[in-house]
Structures are given as C-alpha cells and as structure tokens.
Amino acid sequence: MSARWAAPVVAAVVAALFLLPRDTWHASAHAAAPATPIRIALSSTPHAALLYIAVAQGFFAEEGLPIAIVPATHGKAALDLLAQGKADLATAAEVPFVISVLHGERLSVVATVASVSSEMAVVARRERGISNPADIAGKRVGVTPGTSGEYYLWAFLIRHMISPDDVILEAVAPGQMPQQLAAGNVDAVSTWEPIKSAARDALGDSSVTFSESDAYTVTHVVIGTSGFIATHAEEINKLLRALLKAEAFARANPDKAQRIVAERLKLDPKTLRAGWSDLTFRVDLRQSQLVTLEDQARWAMARGHSPSGPLPNFLPRLYLDGLLAIQPDRVTVVH
Amino acid sequence: MKISTKGRVAATTAFLTIALVAGMIWWANDEVGDANERRRETTDLARGLTELRLVTFEYMLHRHERPREQERRVHERLERLIADSPLAGDAQIEALGTLRRRNQEAHRLFLELAATPSVEGTSAKQAEAIRRFEAQVSSRLLILQQESLADAFFLTDFSTERINAAQQRVVLVIIAGLSLNALIAGAATWFIRRDVLSPIARLQQATREVASGDLDYQLHNDSDDEIGETARNFDAMTHSLRTSFRQIERSNQELAALNQEIEAFSYSVSHDLRAPLRSMDGFSLALLEDYGDKLDAEAKDSLQRVRAASQRMGRLIDELLGLSRVTRTELKRGPVNLSEVAREIAESLGHQSPQRHVEWRIEEGMTVHADKSLMQIALQNLLENAWKFTGKTEQAVIRIGMRVVDGAKACFVADNGVGFDMTYADRLFGAFQRLHHENEFSGTGIGLATVQRIIRRHEGKVWVEALPGQGATFFFSLKEPVP
Numbered sequence: 001m002s003a004r005w006a007a008p009v010v011a012a013v014v015a016a017l018f019l020l021p022r023d024t025w026h027a028s029a030h031a032a033a034p035a036t037p038i039r040i041a042l043s044s045t046p047h048a049a050l051l052y053i054a055v056a057q058g059f060f061a062e063e064g065l066p067i068a069i070v071p072a073t074h075g076k077a078a079l080d081l082l083a084q085g086k087a088d089l090a091t092a093a094e095v096p097f098v099i100s101v102l103h104g105e106r107l108s109v110v111a112t113v114a115s116v117s118s119e120m121a122v123v124a125r126r127e128r129g130i131s132n133p134a135d136i137a138g139k140r141v142g143v144t145p146g147t148s149g150e151y152y153l154w155a156f157l158i159r160h161m162i163s164p165d166d167v168i169l170e171a172v173a174p175g176q177m178p179q180q181l182a183a184g185n186v187d188a189v190s191t192w193e194p195i196k197s198a199a200r201d202a203l204g205d206s207s208v209t210f211s212e213s214d215a216y217t218v219t220h221v222v223i224g225t226s227g228f229i230a231t232h233a234e235e236i237n238k239l240l241r242a243l244l245k246a247e248a249f250a251r252a253n254p255d256k257a258q259r260i261v262a263e264r265l266k267l268d269p270k271t272l273r274a275g276w277s278d279l280t281f282r283v284d285l286r287q288s289q290l291v292t293l294e295d296q297a298r299w300a301m302a303r304g305h306s307p308s309g310p311l312p313n314f315l316p317r318l319y320l321d322g323l324l325a326i327q328p329d330r331v332t333v334v335h
Numbered sequence: 336m337k338i339s340t341k342g343r344v345a346a347t348t349a350f351l352t353i354a355l356v357a358g359m360i361w362w363a364n365d366e367v368g369d370a371n372e373r374r375r376e377t378t379d380l381a382r383g384l385t386e387l388r389l390v391t392f393e394y395m396l397h398r399h400e401r402p403r404e405q406e407r408r409v410h411e412r413l414e415r416l417i418a419d420s421p422l423a424g425d426a427q428i429e430a431l432g433t434l435r436r437r438n439q440e441a442h443r444l445f446l447e448l449a450a451t452p453s454v455e456g457t458s459a460k461q462a463e464a465i466r467r468f469e470a471q472v473s474s475r476l477l478i479l480q481q482e483s484l485a486d487a488f489f490l491t492d493f494s495t496e497r498i499n500a501a502q503q504r505v506v507l508v509i510i511a512g513l514s515l516n517a518l519i520a521g522a523a524t525w526f527i528r529r530d531v532l533s534p535i536a537r538l539q540q541a542t543r544e545v546a547s548g549d550l551d552y553q554l555h556n557d558s559d560d561e562i563g564e565t566a567r568n569f570d571a572m573t574h575s576l577r578t579s580f581r582q583i584e585r586s587n588q589e590l591a592a593l594n595q596e597i598e599a600f601s602y603s604v605s606h607d608l609r610a611p612l613r614s615m616d617g618f619s620l621a622l623l624e625d626y627g628d629k630l631d632a633e634a635k636d637s638l639q640r641v642r643a644a645s646q647r648m649g650r651l652i653d654e655l656l657g658l659s660r661v662t663r664t665e666l667k668r669g670p671v672n673l674s675e676v677a678r679e680i681a682e683s684l685g686h687q688s689p690q691r692h693v694e695w696r697i698e699e700g701m702t703v704h705a706d707k708s709l710m711q712i713a714l715q716n717l718l719e720n721a722w723k724f725t726g727k728t729e730q731a732v733i734r735i736g737m738r739v740v741d742g743a744k745a746c747f748v749a750d751n752g753v754g755f756d757m758t759y760a761d762r763l764f765g766a767f768q769r770l771h772h773e774n775e776f777s778g779t780g781i782g783l784a785t786v787q788r789i790i791r792r793h794e795g796k797v798w799v800e801a802l803p804g805q806g807a808t809f810f811f812s813l814k815e816p817v818p
Contacts, residue, residue, distance in 0.1 A: 155471060158464070158467040158468050158470075158471045159468065159471060161461075161464045161465060161468045162464065163460050163461075163463065163464045165460070214440070214444065214472075214475055215471070215475075217478075286481075286482065286485065287481050287485075288477075288478035288481050288482055291474050291477060291478050291481075292474075292478070295470075295471075295474055329489065329492060332481070332482075332485040332488075
C-alpha cells in the first residue's frame with residue numbers, strides 16, 4: 001500500500017470503530033467480564049424440585065447460566081426476598097404472587113414448575129367433634145395469612161357450601177402449625193406438604209384430614225420483577241431450557257430426582273415419596289392459570305389482603321415470550 | 336469371478352436395493368396412514384371437547400335440560416373415543432390417561448353443578464355460599480375442559496409430528512435408495528470399463544494387429560472371466576495360425592520349387608522335342624520334294640501323315656509352352672477394355688476365314704482390372720473356341736458381354752454352335768481334354784485349360800453352360816479391385 005492511501009484507510013477504520021453501535025461495545029465488554037449469578041429465592045418445599053434438580057444435575061451450568069440459590073422457608077418468604085431486592089427470581093405458589101400484584105408490585109410469572117391438586121389439606125383434631133368437612137364450621141382454624149394454605153381453606157369451605165365467616169382464622173407460621181395443633185391452640189390447620197404430614201404425625205390417631213382436590217390446584221411458579229425479566233430475556237431463556245431438562249430428568253429418573261430433592265431439603269425420603277406422585281412437574285403457562293389468578297384476586301380482596309378495587313388484568317403478568325421462543329407448545333394461554 | 340456372475344450380483348443388489356426402498360416406502364406410508372388415523376381420532380377428541388365446552392357454557396347461562404342432555408352425550412362419546420384410542424408412547428398414554436381423568440372429573444363437576452340447590456328460600460348467608468360454590472365449580476369445570484383441550488391439541492400435534500417424521504423418512508429412504516443405486520451404477524460402470532470395455536479394446540487391438548500380419552501379438556490375459564477365456568483362446572488361435580502359416584510357407588516354398596522344376600522340365604522337354612520334330616518334318620518334306628517322283632502314292636501319303644503328325648505335335652508343344660508361360664508370367668494388373676480386345680480378335684478371325692459369315696455381338700464398354708496380355712490370351716482362346724464350334728452353324732452368332740451373376744460381374748462368350756452335354760463339363764478345362772473328335776473339330780485341348788489358369792491367376796472363376804446343338808456360354812469373373 002502506498003503512503004498516499006495509508007492515511008485515509010487508517011482514518012476510515014478509526015471512524016468505523018467510533019461509529020459501531022454502542023451495544024456492540026457493551027456486548028463485548030459483557031462477554032469478557034465474569035457473569036453475575038442470577039439469585040433465585042427457593043422455597044424449601046418439594047414444589048421447587050425442578051430448580052433443585054437443575055442445580056444438582058448442572059443443567060444451569062450447561063446453559064451457561066450462573067445461579068445463586070437464596071433459601072426461603074416457603075413461597076411467600078421467597079417472594080418477600082424478591083421484593084426486598086435480595087433475589088432476582090423467586091418460586092412461590094400463585095397466592096402470594098396475586099397478593100403482591102394486588103399491592104401494586106410489578107411482578108411477572110416466568111413459568112409454572114409444579115402443580116398439585118391433593119397436596120393441600122385441612123388437618124383437624126377429631127376430639128373437637130370434627131369428623132366431616134361440615135364440622136369445621138364454628139371452629140378455630142390455623143392458617144398462614146396470605147398463603148395458599150389460607151386460600152385453600154377458603155376454597156375448601158366454598159366447596160362444602162360453608163360460609164367463610166363461620167370459621168375463626170388463627171394466624172400461624174408454617175413451622176408452628178404441628179405444635180399449635182398438637183397443643184390444641186387451634187382445632188384444625190390448613191396447610192401443605194410436608195407440614196401437613198408433620199401435623200398429622202403430631203396428632204397421631206386423633207387427626208382427621210380433609211383433602212379436596214376439586215377445590216384448588218396449587219400451582220408453583222417462577223416469579224421475577226417485570227423489569228428484571230425484560231432486561232434479562234436471554235438469561236430467562238437459559239433458565240427455561242435448564243428447567244425443561246430438569247423436567248425430563250425427573251420424569252425419566254423419579255427415584256434419583258427424589259433423592260436429590262430429599263437431600264437438598266433435608267427431608268425424610270419416605271415422607272417425600274408419599275406426596276411425590278401427587279406432584280406434577282411441568283414447565284408451562286396455561287390459560288387455566290388466568291382463571292385461578294382472577295379467583296384468587298377476588299378472594300384476596302374479599303379477605304382484606306389487598307385493597308378492594310377492579311379485578312386486575314393478569315395477562316401481562318404472564319411472561320409468554322420465553323417459553324414461546326423455546327417450546328411454544330407449552331404455552332396454552334390465549335395470546 | 337465370471338462377468339455373467341458379476342452382472343447377476345450387480346443386478347441382484349440393485350433389485351434388492353429397489354425392493355428395500357420400496358419396502359421402506361411401503362412401511363413409511365403405512366406409518367403415515369396410521370398417524371393420519373390417530374390425528375383424525377385426536378381431532379374428533381378436540382371437536383368433542385369443544386362441543387362439551389359449548390354446552391357447558393350454555394348450561395351455565397340458561398340451566399336448560401337440553402345442554403345437560405347434550406353434555407351427557409358428548410361425555411359418553413368422549414369416553415368411548417378415549418377408551419378406543421390405540422395411541423402408543425409414554426407421553427401419549429400419559430396424556431390420554433390425564434384426558435380420561437379430567438373428562439370424568441369434569442362430568443362429575445357438571446353433575447354437581449346441575450344438582451346445586453336453589454338459592455330461593457335460603458338465608459342471605461346460605462345463598463352467598465351457594466353462589467360461591469357454583470362459581471367455584473364452574474371455574475374448576477372450565478379449567479378442566481380447557482386443559483383437556485390442550486391435551487387433545489398435544490395429541491394432535493404429536494400425530495402431525497409423526498406424519499411429518501414418516502414423510503421425512505420416506506424422503507430420506509428415497510434419497511438413500513437413489514444414492515445407493517447411483518453407487519451401484521457407478522461401480523458397475525467402473526467395473527464394466529475395467530473388466531469388459533478395456534479388455535475388449537485390447538482384444539480389438541489384437542485383432543487389428545493380427546489382421547495387419549503381426550501373428551506374434553499376444554494378449555496374456557490371466558483373468559478367469561469370459562473375456563480372459565476369449566483372450567486365451569485368441570492367443571491359442573494366433574499360435575495355431577503362426578504354426579499353420581509356417582507350414583504353409585514351407586509348403587509354398589516347396590511347391591514353388593516344385594513348380595519351378597516342373598516348368599523348367601516341361602519347357603526343356605517342349606523345347607528339346609521341337610528339334611527332332613523339325614527334323615522329321617524337314618526330312619519328310621525333303622523326301623517328298625527330292626524323291627517325290629520315285630515314290631508311289633502310298634509312300635507319299637505316309638510322308639504327308641508324318642509331316643502332319645509332326646506339325647500337330649509342334650503346335651501341341653507351342654501351346655504347352657504357352658500354358659507354361661501363362662503360369663510363370665508376372666501379373667501386371669490394369670484397366671483392360673475387353674470390348675476392344677474382343678473386336679480385334681473377331682476382326683483377325685474374320686480375316687483368317689473370309690468365307691465365313693459370323694454375326695459378332697460385342698457389348699460396348701466392358702472393362703476389367705486385369706493383366707492385359709493374359710486377358711488377350713484368355714479371350715483369344717474363348718473366341719477361337721466359339722468360332723470353331725459355330726463352323727457348322729448356318730447363321731452363327733457369337734456374343735461377348737457382361738452380366739451380374741450371384742451379385743458379381745461376370746463376362747461371357749456365348750455361341751450358337753454345336754454345344755455339348757453338360758455331363759462332361761467338369762472335364763472341359765483339363766489339359767488335352769476334348770469333347771469332340773479331332774476329325775470333327777480340330778484342336779489341341781489346351782485352350783480352355785489355359786483360360787482357366789489365367790482366370791485363376793486373377794483369383795476369379797470360370798464356368799460354362801451348354802446344351803448339345805444349342806451352343807455354349809462360357810462365363811468368367813475376376814476378383815474386383817479393392818477401391
């Protein structure tokens with residue numbers, strides 16, 4: 001190259017570098033920097049099994065997604081961590097999600113990871129004259145306010161045409177329920193596994209359990225703030241791919257999956273196995289969820305968990321783009 | 336391996352490939368048919384579920400007996416469809432099981448909804464509980480139906496995927512089959528080129544070499560196929576030819592030497608015989624001239640007979656010498672105008688016997704490729720023959736012409752003379768062979784032998800057709816020159 005051409009070419013290269021889109025620079029810088037882990041607040045319940053399996057089997061790592069687990073006792077607690085900015089994503093039942101949305105939080109559901117119809121139950125003390133569902137009327141029932149346990153009790157009562165006003169609700173933390181029931185401070189508790197089994201075990205033969213699968217199907221979902229999801233679409237896609245792998249793994253290797261979850265949650269494998277078959281681990285977003293979310297919103301407003309007002313539109317609260325991009329047949333939400 | 340065996344192997348492989356491809360296409364087609372049937376069934380399921388949803392809505396809105404009756408019918412139909420479905424595969428069986436369970440749950444909830452007590456006559460609290468119950472059951476019902484529909488669509492999608500997969504398999508099988516056949520065709524072409532065409536080309540080259548006189552050319556093909564066998568036979572043939580040619584050469588040399596000896600002998604004999612003959616004739620003539628007046632008539636007649644005999648023997652010797660010369664003379668081929676030669680001979684014969692009236696019919700433009708001097712001798716003999724044997728014919732006609740006989744040009748000399756019996760025709764061309772007595776028609780019996788020798792030297796043939804009293808036609812044909 002002659003000196004006559006050298007100067008204009010160098011100038012053109014320098015100009016081209018300056019004119020490159022800024023995203024290009026950011027992407028390069030981002031790729032070079034060590035990836036920041038996604039913090040996920042996980043409830044210490046089998047409902048978050050797919051996430052525990054994905055971590056244990058290295059599916060997140062396979063997808064190139066660094067994950068940091070933030071433990072939480074139950075879904076509502078996990079959602080609180082999300083609200084406090086201590087986590088980027090959380091797993092929880094739909095009830096705490098609905099209540100948070102009703103309080104104006106900008107949350108979205110990334111995907112459902114588990115659902116169960118027969119897990120929730122009302123465990124009651126038989127000697128308090130409770131032998132069938134109708135006997136619950138007029139009794140003191142322990143619930144954890146704002147959780148699926150409370151919503152289940154509401155649905156249970158409706159299922160048996162009992163007015164919710166006919167029971168006295170007592171606020172009990174999930175971990176305290178077996179003791180409170182055994183001590184007789186409440187006549188019954190409405191709760192989930194494994195607390196349900198613990199409460200039943202605490203009462204021994206004097207317990208009576210009412211399970212009503214038609215009343216409520218508990219759905220556990222992965223939740224994130226709308227802002228985080230919008231700016232981390234690629235990470236969400238990786239997360240979803242890892243969860244789908246975990247789902248396939250759990251279906252193909254149920255025993256190994258149970259061992260992983262039991263070990264992570266420090267549960268007795270026998271206790272876990274008893275309720276495992278009732279759990280459906282499936283990564284999806286369903287139209288029926290919208291019906292449930294709206295019903296739960298009506299309940300939450302009726303129970304005073306949120307201010308009364310018009311029913312919110314939950315459709316934008318379901319983040320469809322991720323699953324639609326990866327496995328569209330898992331989205332049955334009309335969109 | 337023999338070429339025919341290789342050919343059979345290639346053809347069998349090709350046929351097996353085609354049969355395999357056809358079998359796989361048939362199997363895939365069967366798969367497509369089965370998947371289509373499954374899709375139709377799942378479509379029926381989805382249609383039934385949609386109808387169920389419609390009548391459920393209608394019942395929720397109006398609480399009429401008619402949608403309730405319809406719901407029962409659709410539920411039963413769906414139960415039958417699910418029960419009869421032969422879907423296989425873990426995911427499909429699981430989805431079908433879920434569908435069956437949901438259908439039963441939905442029907443139970445529908446019956447519960449239908450059995451909900453009226454709010455009329457109840458307290459406000461009870462009425463509220465009933466309304467909430469209805470709302471809960473309705474929601475649950477709709478959720479179940481919606482999820483059942485999703486399952487039905489999943490099964491439909493699965494059937495569609497199966498159809499697509501089967502069709503893709505058909506395409507892959509066709510491509511694989513075509514590729515395999517192309518491979519076989521390529522291998523067969525390579526094989527034919529290597530084992531058939533190339534050896535045939537070498538064989539052709541060998542035949543050309545042998546045709547050009549190189550009998551030492553050898554193929555040395557060791558293959559055990561048909562061409563190898565042919566090549567070995569070819570080598571054996573050239574070996575035999577070489578042996579035969581050497582024998583022929585030796586025979587020819589011996590024959591040539593023998594011929595030379597015979598010719599030298601006959602020439603010497605003919606030449607040496609002429610001296611005593613000339614003496615006999617000369618001294619007989621001297622006796623007649625010098626002592627004629629002293630001899631009586633019988634003595635003179637005897638002397639005349641001696642002279643005639645010696646002169647005839649002289650002619651015989653001349654003609655034998657001519658025959659010998661014909662054999663020895665080197666051939667100098669060139670275009671010979673037979674018409675012109677014939678006219679010259681005819682004119683000469685006419686001068687020799689001006690008292691005879693012979694009609695000559697000489698075809699114009701007869702040309703052959705031959706030795707002119709020999710052809711003159713041959714034609715001279717043939718025309719003299721015709722002239723002689725028409726000597727007693729009142730209106731003698733001699734024709735010289737050319738015609739095509741058995742696809743080849745043949746010249747002929749025909750006369751309407753005395754002819755002869757064809758029984759003796761094979762004797763005609765021998766030396767000193769005569770069919771007529773010397774007193775009847777004079778001659779030495781050498782002329783036709785000379786003609787035959789000349790024609791044979793030209794690689795031609797001569798033959799005759801005749802009838803007693805109706806003349807004779809002599810044909811001769813010569814080897815055509817190579818253009």
